[in-house]
Amino acid sequence: MKERIKELEAKIIEAKNAYYNTDHPIMSDQAFDTLVAELKELQPDNLLNKVIGSPIVKTEWKKAKHIIPMFSLDKCNLPEELTKWVNDTAPNERLCVCEKLDGLSLEVLFEKGNFVEAITRGDGEIGEAISPNAIKMRGVPKKLKSDFSGSLRGEIMMITSNHQKYFADKSNARNASSGIAKRLDGLGCEHLDVFFYQAIGDVDFKTEEEQFVWLRENGLQTPAFWFFDTVDEVNAHWRYYQDNVRDKLDYSIDGLVIRVSDMQKQMELGYGASKNPKWSIAMKFDKECKRSVIKDIIVQTGSSGRLTPVAIIEPVNLLGAMVERASLYNFAYINELGIDIGAEILITRSGDVIPRVMEVLNGTGSIFQPPDTCPECGSTPQMEGENLQCKNAECPAQIKGRILNWIAVLNLLEWGETLVSKLVENNLVSDIADLYTLSIDELANIERMGKKSAKKCYDILHTNMELDLPTFIGGLSIPLIGKSSVKLLVDHGIDTLDKIMAATVEEFENIVGMGPVRSQSLYNGLREKEELIMELLNNGVSIKDKVEGVLTGKSFCFTGTQVLKRAVLENIVLEKGGIVKNTCSKGTTYLVIADPNSTSTKATAAKKLGVTLITGEEFMQMAGENIEDYLEE
DSSP states (O other): HHHHHHHHHHHHHHHHHHHHHHSSSOOOOHHHHHHHHHHHHHTTGGGTTTTSSSOOSSOOOOOEEEESSSOOOEESSHHHHHHHHHHHHHHTOEEEEEEEOOEEEEEEEEEEEEEEOOOOOTOOOEBBBBHHTTTTSOOSBBBBBSOEEEEEEEEEEEEEEHHHHOOOTSSSSSHHHHHTTHHHHHTTGGGGGEEEEEESSSSOBHHHHHHHHHHHHTTTOOEEEESSEEEEEEEEHHHHHHHHHHSSSSSEEEEEEEEEEEEEHHHHHOOOOTOBBBEEEEOOOEEEEEEEEEEEEEEEOOOTTTEEEEEEEEEEEEEEEEEEEEEEEOOOHHHHOOOOOOOOOEEEOTTTTEEEEEEEEOOOOOOOOSSOOOTOOOOOOEEEEEEEEEOHHHHHHHHHHHHHHHHHTTTTTTTHHHHHHHHHHTTSSSSSGGGGOHHHHHHHHHHHTHHHHHHHHHHHHHHOOOOHHHHHHHHOOOHHHHHHHHHHHHHTTTTTTHOOOOOOOHHHSSTTTTTTHHHHHHHHHHHHHHHHHHHHHTTTOOEEOOSSSTTEEEEEEOSSOOOOOOOHHHHHHTTTOOOEESSSOOOOEEOOOSSTTTHHHHHHHHHHTOOEOHHHHHHHHHHHHOOHHHHOO
16 A cells, blocks of 8 residues: 555656646546545545645746635535535535636736736745736736735636637647746737636625625626525536536636635634635536446447447446446547556546546557457448448448437337337338338237337327428438428528428538538438438328418527426427527527526527527417426326
């Protein structure tokens, strides 16, 4: 154990130095957190567990001492962990929540409203004075609107679009911002942003809310922030932000920061032995990492014909679940990381998504090679970009995938994957058109099916044979083309089967949101599926005429929690002649949202575009529908 502790100490010190003092980190945040967690488990009182940041080992910027040390935060990963922290620390207290920005920490000093100095975090006590660079960054004013004297705490960030536009050669925005912020010539600092979250000085705030309002009133950029009265509300917001918001932001965040809002309560709670504030905690997004070893690698053929490698690993517990398999994405990813059977790896699990291999900690010196044949049909696969692809259209995996896609698009609830697999295995269907030739007796003869279940499946299939154009085309398994793509065409007048079959690639491209790749895929796919389309029509499937109804001429975008499932609401729009929008943009008539008075980013943007905000109940009234009728179903 002593040898392992020494090894961990050396790796952590090396990684900290690279992270804080260079723009070339030697490992991911997840790999670093895994090392720290292991050290804490082996030796909880190790001094490295209490050290913040990293000493400045080599710099041409002058060193500067922080007026008040820049402490780090304790962290949690799960809702139950946050619930315990709140119950143990500050039950019944109002909670402030803000984005945890993934950037470079900065302290900016002001004297009577005038900029004085900017200091990087360093080791928390001493940092680098990068004032000439900081004053060039967007969000750092030379003079505040008030006569404030004291310290502003913030984070240097590089907006994703700026990273792609100006510094695409850098591996990621965080690394780029770290290196550019410390350049002696100051080049590129004008493309950095600073977001402030704390003011310490000659101001007296009673709550975090007052503090954030003051920051905004002084024209300063802040992370997004909210206030909640219960930990359950915070946990729900964390889950929603993780699943629906963070990936759409133009900057990087890796969690949310939760603070007790009452400043007097903060003072009473004080700081812990590791100098971490007891009144604040960072709730990381749903990602935990563990070390494991790859015992085997299997290759599976997916519904699109893509051959996907999956690692069989030594079992580890991730986020409360025992994990024995991890995704390897594709063979380009295997080559990039140097993955093979026997490698020691770092794996992560996010939400309910299959765990994936993130890094190779100790490789074998060899790389796993792709198979020569498709494991499902035995044909020779081909590399297409980063992926190995089975090109045999009669491959059972692909047949099953196309049928399952059709069933999902039509929302045929009685038809499950097990039934489809048995139909394919018994050679009863080879494409989606064959579904409509099946008899009740043929379905009943499927193992464990029975006459009653067979009739239910038959009836639901045959009572859903009149389809709108987006559903019909979206169910054909044309690469990159789903219902939403076809809705774009319908909204622009390509609203019948004849029109879509006759349209050119250029006509598709002219529609905003289609693009050249999707347009070409649609054009080629329609040619390839022409015989299948005729089979479907001959077997009784029909396409509805464009509906005229009470919602004709109106378009709707749905966001957040709704009174009914979103698919149900969208179907009501289409049935009443309206248009469904996936994103709220100029020209959208209504944004359907739980609270029309919300100040969320999406709600604020919609109001600026002139979009009317309504509740789900108001939408149902507009459509002439009764919510109770749907709830009874």
